[in-house]
Amino acid sequence: MNVGGYLGALRAGLRALAPNADFVPLAEAQATLDLLDPAISGDLAAPVEIDGSGMPALSWLLRARGALAAAEPVPQAELDRARRLDPAIATRMEARDRLAALQGQGCLPTSRLRGAVRRRGATTDFLLTFDRMTPEATWVRTRVDLTGPAGWEEAGPIQLNRDGTVRLHEGLSHLLGRHLNTPIGALCLQLQDGTGALVSRLSRGVVGPFWFPGQELGAGVPAELGRGLTLHGAREILGREVLRSAENDPLYALRGERPEILPPDLGLVRERRFAASPALAAPLRRWAQGLGCAITVAKLR
Amino acid sequence: MATKQQRAHLAAKRRIEQEHAAKAPSHADTLAREREILAHHKDAVARVDRLAVQQRQVGDELSRELTGLLAHRETLDAIEQKQRETGFLATLTRRFNARSELLARRSVAEKLLNRYEAVNARLAEAARFVDDLRLSSLELQQEVDRLHTELAEARDAEVQLAARISAIEAELDAITEDPDAAQRIDRLIFEERTATTDLALWTARARIARQGLKPVRGLRDTVLGLHGDVARYVMAARATVQQAGVRIQALGAVADAAVVVSELQSSLDDLQHAVQATETYLRTTQDLYTRVLPELSANLEEHYATQSVSLPHGAAVSREAARDQAEAALVEAAEAELAELLGET
Numbered sequence: 001m002n003v004g005g006y007l008g009a010l011r012a013g014l015r016a017l018a019p020n021a022d023f024v025p026l027a028e029a030q031a032t033l034d035l036l037d038p039a040i041s042g043d044l045a046a047p048v049e050i051d052g053s054g055m056p057a058l059s060w061l062l063r064a065r066g067a068l069a070a071a072e073p074v075p076q077a078e079l080d081r082a083r084r085l086d087p088a089i090a091t092r093m094e095a096r097d098r099l100a101a102l103q104g105q106g107c108l109p110t111s112r113l114r115g116a117v118r119r120r121g122a123t124t125d126f127l128l129t130f131d132r133m134t135p136e137a138t139w140v141r142t143r144v145d146l147t148g149p150a151g152w153e154e155a156g157p158i159q160l161n162r163d164g165t166v167r168l169h170e171g172l173s174h175l176l177g178r179h180l181n182t183p184i185g186a187l188c189l190q191l192q193d194g195t196g197a198l199v200s201r202l203s204r205g206v207v208g209p210f211w212f213p214g215q216e217l218g219a220g221v222p223a224e225l226g227r228g229l230t231l232h233g234a235r236e237i238l239g240r241e242v243l244r245s246a247e248n249d250p251l252y253a254l255r256g257e258r259p260e261i262l263p264p265d266l267g268l269v270r271e272r273r274f275a276a277s278p279a280l281a282a283p284l285r286r287w288a289q290g291l292g293c294a295i296t297v298a299k300l301r
Numbered sequence: 302m303a304t305k306q307q308r309a310h311l312a313a314k315r316r317i318e319q320e321h322a323a324k325a326p327s328h329a330d331t332l333a334r335e336r337e338i339l340a341h342h343k344d345a346v347a348r349v350d351r352l353a354v355q356q357r358q359v360g361d362e363l364s365r366e367l368t369g370l371l372a373h374r375e376t377l378d379a380i381e382q383k384q385r386e387t388g389f390l391a392t393l394t395r396r397f398n399a400r401s402e403l404l405a406r407r408s409v410a411e412k413l414l415n416r417y418e419a420v421n422a423r424l425a426e427a428a429r430f431v432d433d434l435r436l437s438s439l440e441l442q443q444e445v446d447r448l449h450t451e452l453a454e455a456r457d458a459e460v461q462l463a464a465r466i467s468a469i470e471a472e473l474d475a476i477t478e479d480p481d482a483a484q485r486i487d488r489l490i491f492e493e494r495t496a497t498t499d500l501a502l503w504t505a506r507a508r509i510a511r512q513g514l515k516p517v518r519g520l521r522d523t524v525l526g527l528h529g530d531v532a533r534y535v536m537a538a539r540a541t542v543q544q545a546g547v548r549i550q551a552l553g554a555v556a557d558a559a560v561v562v563s564e565l566q567s568s569l570d571d572l573q574h575a576v577q578a579t580e581t582y583l584r585t586t587q588d589l590y591t592r593v594l595p596e597l598s599a600n601l602e603e604h605y606a607t608q609s610v611s612l613p614h615g616a617a618v619s620r621e622a623a624r625d626q627a628e629a630a631l632v633e634a635a636e637a638e639l640a641e642l643l644g645e646t
Contacts, residue, residue, distance in 0.1 A: 044425065059546050066421030070429060082432075085439040089432045096429065110418055 003048050007033050009300070010056075010210060013231030016275035016298040022235050023205035024108055024131050024139045032108040035064045040102070042095030051137030054210035058110075058137050068107065071099035108139060113173040115158055115166035118145070124153045125200075126166065130176040138208035142176055142187075145239070148197035156196055184236045184268065185260045192263075199263075201239035208232060220254040222287055228277030229300055230284065235271050242267030253291040275300050325458070325499035331506055334451075338513040341444060345520050348437055352430075356527060359427045363538060366420045413549045420542050427535045434528035441521035448510045448517060455507035456637055459630040462500040466627035469493045470620070490620075497623040500630055507633075519596075 014029050034040055036048075036056055045064035049057035074097040082090035112131045119125040128144040146158070153160040157169035175194050179187045188199045211217055211230040234249055245262075247253065248271040262268055273296045274284055281297045288295040326334070469489050476482040 044428075059543065062418055062421050062546065063425075065418060066423075066425040069422035070425035072429075081440070082436055085436050085443070089436055092432055110414060 001048060001050075003036075003038055006050070006212070007037050009212065009229050010231065012300050013210065013229065013275040014207070016300050017207070017231060017233040017273055018298070019205065019207065019233055022141060022143055022203040022237070023207055023233060024141045025106070028106045028108045029139065029207065031102065031105040032061065032064075034105075035068055035099070035102060035107055036060065040095070040098050041067060042092055044092065044095050044099070052216060053137050053208050054212060054215045055137035055139075055208040058133055058135060061108075061133060061137075062110065065107065065110070067096070068099050068103060071096045071103065073097055073100045108133060111173065111177060113168055113176060115168045117153070117160055117164065117166060120150075120153075120160075122150060123147050124150055124160070126153070126158050126197075128158070128168075128172070128176075130173065132177060132180060134180055136208075138206050140180060140207075141203075141205045142180075143201070143203045143205075144191055144199060145201040146191070146195055146197040147200050148195070152197060158195060158197075183260050184238050185262045185266075188238055188263050188266070199238075199266075201237070201241060203235060203237045203239075206232070206234045218251075218254075221251075222283065224283050225280060225287065228280040230274050230276040230280055231300075233273040233275070235269075235273075237269045238262065238266050240265060240267075242269050245269065246271070248272065248288075248293045248295060250288040250291045250293045250295065253293055271295070273298065325502050326506055328502070331502055331509070334506070335509045338448070338509060342513070342516055342520075345437075345441060345444070345517065349520055349524055352434060352437060352524065352527065355430055355433070356531060359423070359430050359531070360534075363420070363423045363427060366416065366423050367538075367542075369416050369419070417542070417546050417549055421546075424535065424539050424542060427531065427538075431528065431532045431535055434524055434531060438521055438524040438528055441517055441524060444517050445514065445521055448514045452507055452510035452514070452637075455503045455510060456634050458503040459500060459507060460634045462496050462503065463627035463630040463634070466493055466496050466500065466623055467631075469496070470624055470627075473620070493620065493623050497626055500626055504626075504630060504633075 011030060011033050014026060014033075017023075019026055019029075033056075036045055038046075041064055044067040045060060047060075049060040051057040074093045079090060079093055079097070082093050109131055110133050114129045116127050116129075117124065118127050124147075126146045126148075128142075128146065130142040130144075132140050132142075134140055148156070157172050159167045161167055172194070175190065179190060182190070184202060184204055187204075188202050191199050191202070209232055211226055211232075213226055213228070215226055217223070217226050232251075234251070236249075245267045246269050248269070250272060252270055252272075260268065272288075272293070274280075275298045276284055278299045281299060284297050285295065469492060473486060473489050473493075476485060
């Protein structure tokens with residue numbers, strides 16, 4: 001397999017998707033792909049493993065992250081010594097040196113929960129951002145806007161430190177991790193129960209799957225969509241800001257699930273963007289239209 | 302007036318003397334080389350010492366992380382035990398508890414995944430360490446090769462000089478009574494003394510190389526042993542951990558599939574073996590700290606203590622002493638050749 005070509009296509013897909021704050025950060029996603037690139041990490045993350053979703057398998061990513069964590073800058077004298085004694089080891093040392101240089105750049109974490117205070121007054125509002133690599137090898141970000149009465153930030157699972165930083169209870173990360181696949185309406189209720197605050201907005205952005213020739217597309221997906229490259233960016237937004245609910249995710253429509261029961265006063269938008277080879281734009285739109293979905297297709301260049 | 306034949310003979314002698322002068326190492330060269338070998342040894346012992354400490358750290362850290370990974374097994378066992386209960390109440394409540402147990406499994410998967418990442422980092426460190434060991438063993442092998450080359454060169458020179466001294470002795474015996482050979486005798490005695498000094502220098506050089514070989518070879522073997530042990534251990538641990546990783550991911554994805562849980566449990570069993578193997582491995586390498594390294598250091602110290610007597614002193618030698626030295630050099634060279642044939646060097 002041409003690993004460089006595969007990673008290059010994923011990079012181009014990410015750029016074309018231009019993910020916003022509801023998705024994992026683009027810079028971190030790009031840095032993660034750099035980490036996997038044999039031109040940078042050599043064979044330290046080998047073997048190359050691609051998940052059924054077409055995304056880099058979690059085991060491949062974890063190996064690369066392990067190599068990154070263990071990397072240290074290699075002094076020139078040590079490199080020269082290795083080149084003299086064993087060129088293969090020298091090549092690995094060069095890869096470790098390149099990885100050490102990448103340590104400053106943020107890469108996608110396997111699991112990370114961050115919190116920030118948004119407002120403090122009559123209510124205290126927090127924003128939680130949970131990034132996670134899923135076992136299906138997709139990259140998920142769950143964002144939660146929580147509003148609680150003044151003073152709840154002093155005793156609940158989300159606490160505000162004097163310096164303005166936020167302290168999060170470990171259980172929150174487990175809660176969000178456990179509910180990665182839970183329908184978003186049910187997740188909203190769980191979060192309200194768990195935090196004692198109101199969820200004003202909840203979003204879940206998923207990067208992946210990545211379809212390419214030879215890749216299994218799943219039941220109900222026309223085979224012609226596998227004749228090029230397609231990276232998915234799916235998003236669900238549940239919130240007060242959503243005045244008109246809309247279902248524009250063809251893969252969700254294909255599953256034929258019953259409509260979700262939503263918490264009162266909250267609307268739900270489900271959408272899927274595609275970054276695809278130019279020749280696939282029209283077939284993708286036709287397919288989505290057939291399922292009653294309006295989609296956006298960004299052309300891969 | 303010297304005849305044509307005598308002039309040619311003298312010219313040949315001068316050439317031989319010049320060759321000897323160019324080839325024989327000086328006192329300063331020999332001392333410098335001895336110091337260089339000792340410095341290399343000291344560096345190598347320090348390096349092996351560092352590697353041994355690192356090896357212990359790598360083993361300890363891997364063991365700790367693997368044990369951490371295993372710590373979640375009890376939680377998983379408790380969940381699965383509940384699933385297997387067959388009593389009336391258990392059957393009745395299973396339907397209601399199914400979701401909470403599924404979430405509990407996912408919580409375990411979350412913790413396992415974090416641990417798994419830490420284990421991967423430790424394995425990457427261990428792989429780097431394996432490379433360090435390999436480089437050190439290659440470097441020590443280069444030193445062994447160099448010492449062998451020096452030893453062979455010194456032995457050749459010793460044999461040539463010993464042969465020359467024997468030839469001079471034979472000639473001196475033949476002309477010693479000849480009253481017209483006074484100049485020739487003087488020249489031969491001069492040549493014999495020069496050759497004897499050179500022989501002593503080469504003998505010292507050979508001794509330095511021979512003495513240097515043992516500790517370097519010992520270090521090389523120690524590092525080779527470490528390299529082999531760590532490489533095998535890391536390879537086995539990597540395969541086990543990788544297998545467990547695949548199952549941990551599956552646990553997060555389809556936690557309600559009983560088969561995944563039972564596979565993961567067998568992976569955790571394998572990890573248990575990996576932890577036990579680490580402990581055994583660390584115990585067996587204890588010998589390195591308690592015996593091998595102190596022994597190597599002691600050898601080196603001894604070598605330091607004897608270095609001042611390894612060089613010849615500059616006093617004039619008698620013909621008898623020169624003959625003995627030449628004979629000893631020839632005997633030593635023959636013994637060394639035999640030892641080499643028998644694979645004892």
